Amino acid sequence: MSNSIEELAGTDFLLVTGSNTTEAHPVISLRMKRAVKNGAKLVVVDPRKIELTKWATRHVQIKVGTDIPFYNAVANVIVNEGLYDPEFVEHRTEGFDAFARHVQMYTPEYSAKICGVTPEEIIETAREFAAAAPKASICYTLGITEHSCGSHNVQSLGNLGLLCGTLGVPNAGVNPLRGQNNVQGAGDAGCIPTDLPGYQKVERPGIREQFEEAWGESLPKRRGITKITAMEQMIKGRVKAVYVMGENTIVSDPHANHAEHALRSVDFLVVQDIFLTETAQLADVVLPAGAFAESDGTFANSERRVQRVRPAVAPPGEAKTDVEILLTLFERMGKPQGMKTATDVFNEMRSVTPIYGGISHERLERDGGIQWPCGDEDDPGTEYLHGDEFSTGFPGFFAPVDHIPPAEEPDDEYPWMLTTGRRRSTYHTGTQTGQASGFQLLVPHEMLEINPRDAEEMGLQDGDLLDVASRRGQVTVATRLTERSPRGLVFMSFAFPEFTRTNDVTSDAYDFITETPEFKACAVKISKSARQDEEFKQAQRRIRLAGEVKQPTELMPGMNGRNGHGHS
Amino acid sequence: MTTSSSKTRSNGRTKWLDLRVNGVAVQCADGGRVLDAVRDAGFEVPTLCYDERLGAQGTCRMCLVEVEVNGRVEQVASCTAFAEEGMDVATHTDEMRSYRKTLLEMLLSEMASPNNNPYSNKVGPTEFDRAVEEYEAKWDALPHLRPRVKAEHDENPFIQRDYDYCIACYRCTNICNDWEQAAAITVDGRGQDSSIFTFFGNELIDSPCTFCGQCINTCPTGALTDRKVVSQDISAEDVDRTQSVCPYCGVGCGIEILTHDGEIIGAEPDFTAASRGSLCVKGQFASWEFVRSEDRLRHPLIKQPGGTFRKASWDEALDLVSSKFKDAIADEGPDSVVCWASARVVTEANYLMQKFARVAVGTNNIDNCSRT
Numbered sequence: 032m033s034n035s036i037e038e039l040a041g042t043d044f045l046l047v048t049g050s051n052t053t054e055a056h057p058v059i060s061l062r063m064k065r066a067v068k069n070g071a072k073l074v075v076v077d078p079r080k081i082e083l084t085k086w087a088t089r090h091v092q093i094k095v096g097t098d099i100p101f102y103n104a105v106a107n108v109i110v111n112e113g114l115y116d117p118e119f120v121e122h123r124t125e126g127f128d129a130f131a132r133h134v135q136m137y138t139p140e141y142s143a144k145i146c147g148v149t150p151e152e153i154i155e156t157a158r159e160f161a162a163a164a165p166k167a168s169i170c171y172t173l174g175i176t177e178h179s180c181g182s183h184n185v186q187s188l189g190n191l192g193l194l195c196g197t198l199g200v201p202n203a204g205v206n207p208l209r210g211q212n213n214v215q216g217a218g219d220a221g222c223i224p225t226d227l228p229g230y231q232k233v234e235r236p237g238i239r240e241q242f243e244e245a246w247g248e249s250l251p252k253r254r255g256i257t258k259i260t261a262m263e264q265m266i267k268g269r270v271k272a273v274y275v276m277g278e279n280t281i282v283s284d285p286h287a288n289h290a291e292h293a294l295r296s297v298d299f300l301v302v303q304d305i306f307l308t309e310t311a312q313l314a315d316v317v318l319p320a321g322a323f324a325e326s327d328g329t330f331a332n333s334e335r336r337v338q339r340v341r342p343a344v345a346p347p348g349e350a351k352t353d354v355e356i357l358l359t360l361f362e363r364m365g366k367p368q369g370m371k372t373a374t375d376v377f378n379e380m381r382s383v384t385p386i387y388g389g390i391s392h393e394r395l396e397r398d399g400g401i402q403w404p405c406g407d408e409d410d411p412g413t414e415y416l417h418g419d420e421f422s423t424g425f426p427g428f429f430a431p432v433d434h435i436p437p438a439e440e441p442d443d444e445y446p447w448m449l450t451t452g453r454r455r456s457t458y459h460t461g462t463q464t465g466q467a468s469g470f471q472l473l474v475p476h477e478m479l480e481i482n483p484r485d486a487e488e489m490g491l492q493d494g495d496l497l498d499v500a501s502r503r504g505q506v507t508v509a510t511r512l513t514e515r516s517p518r519g520l521v522f523m524s525f526a527f528p529e530f531t532r533t534n535d536v537t538s539d540a541y542d543f544i545t546e547t548p549e550f551k552a553c554a555v556k557i558s559k560s561a562r563q564d565e566e567f568k569q570a571q572r573r574i575r576l577a578g579e580v581k582q583p584t585e586l587m588p589g590m591n592g593r594n595g596h597g598h599s
Numbered sequence: 600m601t602t603s604s605s606k607t608r609s610n611g612r613t614k615w616l617d618l619r620v621n622g623v624a625v626q627c628a629d630g631g632r633v634l635d636a637v638r639d640a641g642f643e644v645p646t647l648c649y650d651e652r653l654g655a656q657g658t659c660r661m662c663l664v665e666v667e668v669n670g671r672v673e674q675v676a677s678c679t680a681f682a683e684e685g686m687d688v689a690t691h692t693d694e695m696r697s698y699r700k701t702l703l704e705m706l707l708s709e710m711a712s713p714n715n716n717p718y719s720n721k722v723g724p725t726e727f728d729r730a731v732e733e734y735e736a737k738w739d740a741l742p743h744l745r746p747r748v749k750a751e752h753d754e755n756p757f758i759q760r761d762y763d764y765c766i767a768c769y770r771c772t773n774i775c776n777d778w779e780q781a782a783a784i785t786v787d788g789r790g791q792d793s794s795i796f797t798f799f800g801n802e803l804i805d806s807p808c809t810f811c812g813q814c815i816n817t818c819p820t821g822a823l824t825d826r827k828v829v830s831q832d833i834s835a836e837d838v839d840r841t842q843s844v845c846p847y848c849g850v851g852c853g854i855e856i857l858t859h860d861g862e863i864i865g866a867e868p869d870f871t872a873a874s875r876g877s878l879c880v881k882g883q884f885a886s887w888e889f890v891r892s893e894d895r896l897r898h899p900l901i902k903q904p905g906g907t908f909r910k911a912s913w914d915e916a917l918d919l920v921s922s923k924f925k926d927a928i929a930d931e932g933p934d935s936v937v938c939w940a941s942a943r944v945v946t947e948a949n950y951l952m953q954k955f956a957r958v959a960v961g962t963n964n965i966d967n968c969s970r971t
Contacts, residue, residue, distance in 0.1 A: 057879035209849030216946035255963030277941030319896035328945025332851025348897025353948030467885035469756030
């Protein structure tokens with residue numbers, strides 16, 4: 032995030048897009064709700080009627096994969112009505128004139144047709160955003176990035192920040208809400224094929240040499256390959272050995288059959304994890320690791336805050352922490368590191384990572400979490416980025432991006448659009464929430480969320496088992512009628528792989544710059560499964576999806592109620 | 600209700616007021632409350648209806664203090680009264696102490712069996728317990744009133760409700776309605792008849808409750824408790840706490856991991872972290888059972904011909920791993936090896952993983968699941 036979580040509560044305008052915040056980031060949604068209570072406007076741009084829309088001033092229900100025409104049209108209004116910040120544009124950005132010409136074709140009327148909304152919704156959103164700027168926050172997450180045009184989606188949002196000067200000031204920003212507890216830290220630490228620790232580019236002159244000197248080793252010159260490319264190379268036989276730490280790849284990755292095929296193709300697979308996950312079962316060697324509560328170190332959260340993680344218990348049996356395992360493996364490879372503890376490792380990392388320079392375990396113990404960049408011990412850390420200049424050192428470049436539809440759209444054979452995401456009480460592939468007692472009451476199994484009118488036309492009821500098939504695979508799943516889904520769009524999470532491996536179905540397309548998979552859009556067909564099971568119907572009656580409110584008739588004892596799928 | 604802004608002190612334009620609390624000089628930001636000055640001066644008064652994340656209510660009256668300013672002497676609720684320049688605050692005069700004791704005894708008179716609270720000893724001395732002890736309040740000092748209406752039978756696996764111990768402070772309803780804005784619980788009735796209810800008196804699972812557990816964590820008495828923790832029947836004094844961070848999403852809420860005898864038994868929010876005591880259903884109720892799961896891996900495993908695993912020693916497993924990596928590097932070059940780090944493990948392990956790829960293997964083929 033360019034800005035901080037707490038700052039959201041103090042903003043005047045929130046644009047939340049591609050983020051089911053109350054379910055995927057419940058505690059961030061509290062600050063959004065607080066902002067609304069304090070008088071801020073909230074515009075939710077999302078194909079689904081997610082729970083957060085209950086707090087929204089406006090819910091703009093665009094079609095899946097039409098983000099760019101929507102935000103280009105918002106920019107069109109801001110440019111043509113002269114609502115942008117001329118001073119910010121002049122001093123902090125480049126490419127305004129070309130961008131202003133580029134968005135001319137994206138009139139509100141033109142984009143409204145593509146997005147399935149009204150021109151007024153675009154115009155009003157633009158005016159409100161510009162009026163509140165610079166105290167206007169944009170928040171997005173995987174609904175924006177998990178598209179084959181994901182990086183362009185992000186740029187279309189960035190353009191709005193550049194136009195109205197909502198970068199480098201408090202209560203503003205263009206804020207990606209990060210999905211996993213330490214996805215930020217993994218990037219910070221240099222687990223990126225193009226970047227050494229601290230986002231220092233492998234191929235930028237001088238960077239590699241600095242690390243060679245610090246580490247006393249010669250280092251590879253060329254950038255490495257991403258996961259998506261690596262899986263292709265595995266199938267082609269060019270990758271021989273793979274080391275996977277803490278990731279259930281064949282369940283979490285799209286087009287899961289492909290991921291499984293890739294990992295089965297390599298000569299030697301090592302998986303280091305806390306459970307014998309579906310991915311670990313494919314391994315030649317499984318290394319038992321410590322869980323978070325057994326580990327010493329740090330996590331970095333979505334707002335770049337580095338926080339201390341402390342061991343509360345010992346790993347079970349002979350399991351060891353990831354740090355211990357890796358340090359031992361260095362020795363076996365003939366490269367002993369001379370480090371013993373997580374604190375030793377952190378100290379080395381901060382010595383080669385300028386954005387972590389002023390952070391130490393000791394300081395975190397004393398002062399609590401610190402937000403990077405933090406250059407030295409006297410630096411309090413950074414609540415919001417891009418203050419006087421952009422952290423890249425360059426001006427902000429406007430990106431003239433164009434509409435790219437999802438790689439796969441519904442057709443006669445596969446007439447439904449499937450989008451995937453999370454639910455509040457399950458997490459990712461379910462390896463952790465699946466172990467929590469009582470959670471099966473909240474969400475007992477995977478569900479295909481479908482609009483009640485669509486379901487009626489197909490003769491479907493809550494709990495009916497369905498076969499959902501795409502060009503890549505098929506899964507069986509229980510039906511859930513809900514107004515959260517607009518007509519034609521169905522939704523699933525991926526937290527119940529033992530029965531419903533959602534990612535067998537999802538798309539194999541990915542963004543051509545970041546190689547982020549298109550989890551948010553694929554075409555499927557739906558049919559009633561030959562297998563029907565009363566258990567699913569029973570379980571379905573008690574579930575309440577986020578944002579759904581039961582009707583009084585369902586709640587009053589002794590009254591004849593409908594079965595549990597009321598809507599808000 | 601408004602958020603308290605009295606703690607905001609980073610602004611250079613803040614005007615500071617000089618006060619004295621029990622003779623100790625203290626500064627308080629203009630617009631701050633007397634309670635802030637009391638705490639900054641190092642004193643403590645019970646605040647049974649106060650949660651710093653919510654606006655002050657001033658209903659429990661336990662934080663009453665005596666203030667003298669410009670020659671006038673008053674008794675004010677320190678959570679609601681604004682600090683004033685030159686204010687002299689007395690927190691523990693005989694009158695204040697006696698007043699608090701009486702208030703506590705009035706609350707005790709509404710309770711069925713304060714000394715037998717079956718949860719209190721499991722969740723530790725609660726704020727209420729500590730106040731009763733400090734002010735030596737007696738359960739039988741006043742005639743007993745009819746106990747509060749009990750909650751409906753509610754067997755949800757997360758939140759235990761026992762309104763025998765409710766003191767009608769309304770912190771739970773305020774945190775639910777004002778902070779979470781979930782609107783699952785509300786106050787029903789008035790005065791002695793007031794009780795905490797879900798709408799239509801239903802079980803929580805049929806209410807809009809998200810089971811975030813914030814009502815449990817703000818409850819000052821143990822009327823609301825974490826069923827998963829208290830059902831383990833472990834005395835609070837045998838519980839250790841370790842500050843850490845929730846293992847789920849990227850918000851990174853602070854948690855305290857509860858352990859007993861080397862085993863993890865629960866989690867609570869860490870109120871000192873940037874998340875200010877917030878957690879969701881996963882952090883509160885799903886952040887620890889998986890750690891002690893029977894399904895955890897306990898030994899290195901090596902796959903045998905035929906596809907089954909056998910247990911192996913660390914030496915054997917790591918020898919095999921390093922020799923296979925060395926073979927691949929020798930035969931096909933370092934770029935034939937791929938390492939994937941994890942968005943779930945500590946940054947230190949991720950740093951080592953990328954260094955392992957680059958230094959021990961000699962490839963930049965290092966990635967993580969930030970795309971997936």
